[in-house]
Amino acid sequence: MAAHRIGLIGCGWIAPFHVAGLSQLGRQGEIVWVADPNPEPALALAREAGARVIADYRTGLQDIDCAFILVPHHLHAQVTIDCLEAGCHVLLEKPIANSLAEADSIIAAAEQAGKTLMVAYPHRYKKSFRLFKQIIDSGKYGKLIMLDSLMDDSVEGYLAEWMTHKATLGGGCLFSASGHQLDIMLWISGDVHAAYMVGTRGRVPMEGEDTAACILKFKNGSIGVVRHTWASPKIRIWYTMEAMCEKAHLILTCTPLGDQNTEGVNCKWQTRIVALGKQEELLLESDEGLDLAPEIEHFFECVDTGRRPETDDAMARKVSAVVLDAYHRAAVDEANV
Ligand SMILES: NC(=O)c1ccc[n+]([C@@H]2O[C@H](COP(=O)([O-])OP(=O)(O)OC[C@H]3O[C@@H](n4cnc5c(N)ncnc54)[C@H](O)[C@@H]3O)[C@@H](O)[C@H]2O)c1
Missing domain, CATH: 3.40.50.720 (NAD(P)-binding Rossmann-like Domain)
Incomplete structure (x- = not known):
């Protein structure tokens, strides 16, 4: 070829x-x-x-x-x-x-x-997330009850002018970046029945929320929790995705070993998957980071x-539709100010 x-x-x-x-x-x-x-x-x-x-x-x-x-x-x-x-x-x-x-x-x-x-x-194309989904789908740890994810991020040294306006960014951090979590959740749990969000402007000078929490009810009965911040004072684990199953918590963590905003593509990473059930099992340890x-x-x-x-256009539209729907409800309740 x-x-x-x-x-x-x-x-x-x-x-x-x-x-x-x-x-x-x-x-x-x-x-x-x-x-x-x-x-x-x-x-x-x-x-x-x-x-x-x-x-x-x-x-x-x-x-x-x-x-x-x-x-x-x-x-x-x-x-x-x-x-x-x-x-x-x-x-x-x-x-x-x-x-x-x-x-x-x-x-x-x-x-x-x-x-x-x-x-x-x-993220869904990376070895770690593919293994994470495969383990859940195998049913080894029982039925999936809840997905819970945190992206603990900071935009210090990174925030461009267009990211500070809703008209150019499209919203706040939930719209811009939580797609990374929502894509994985929709991939694992299927379509969303309902989504609600709350947001706040913590310390980043932007019109949209710099910190958000969103809860999801999936059509398959399970639930999802998405938390995301761009205002972190100290990035600990950048991306955590936990699957609470009947017999264990499966925890995927992706941790930068340097400053990803300033080191960019040169930043080193550690990715791990552990199962916390009766015992703790290490299922994966690798240096996978933001590898495209x-x-x-x-x-x-x-x-x-x-x-x-x-992740075709229809899948990406679904991700954006979930956020826009949650924004709409939050606007009615004045819960994203
Ligand atoms: N996959 C990820 O993890 C990830 C991470 C960061 C950003 N992104 C996405 O990547 C995209 C860019 O984000 P970024 O952080 O690199 O932003 P950025 O502001 O650093 O870069 C955007 C670039 O686009 C240029 N640009 C503006 N108008 C243009 C035009 N008409 N033609 C060509 N270039 C033009 C700007 O001059 C700027 O250099 C966004 O969609 C963002 O959401 C993805």
Whole structure:
């Protein structure tokens, strides 16, 4: 299979993770150009990727077959539609868009173009989360009763201007980043029957909530608890996902061993899965962190075979719909102020 010809659109914080993921996959993909109206990060990324720089992605679409879209959320719909209409397959950073109407216009454009559209929710493609789900599904520890997740995060040294406004971010931390938890929960427990949230502005200068809690009732009867903060004074475990089953708690933890905001792609990690039942069992210990290679590999496989991505546009729309629905209820109750 010939290497995919890739254009990276947006050269900000997440972009080096895509370059690192592609470099791990070797000859599967070649970065032809990187695009950003801001030349400084674009030149640095281009050097790293061995690619050329363009200021306007629209001038390069004829030279690529795959576009990786890594831009602020309010631009997701327009950039994705442009790329699909130009005949490119698209890997789009989460969330799909800032409204369900925009999500629907993206879905219609993908259908019309007949191209692969995958939304980048990377965690479910990692070995650790696949093992976590496999253990739950095996029933070894009995029925799943509750999923409980905390993302203990800080945006210090990372917060860009567009993240401080609801119009550009789409909401607060729940809308922007809890998709990482919701995607895993919907993957494990299925569709949501009802969702409620509360939020607060702790210490981050942004319009949306910087700290949120959301509870979910799944159609299968189980429940979910999502807690998320961007205001953490000290990141301990960055991502915890606990599955309380009848016979044990299964606990997946993903811990940065440095400062992920400033070290970025060079930050080292420790990921563990333990089962706490009658005894404590260590089921996995690895250095897996925010590794995008498995997600990108899945994207290429879908492009090559025509298979639908696991995190396709419909799945990503469901994740955003849960948050927007919970926001709507919280607005009525004035519970997100
Ligand atoms: N998967 C993850 O864990 C993860 C983590 C962080 C961010 N993200 C997602 O990645 C995307 C980008 O986030 P970020 O943190 O890198 O933001 P960022 O602000 O660091 O970078 C965004 C970049 O896009 C550029 N840009 C703006 N308009 C553009 C245009 N028209 N064409 C090309 N580039 C343009 C900006 O100049 C900036 O360099 C968002 O969707 C975000 O949610 C995902």
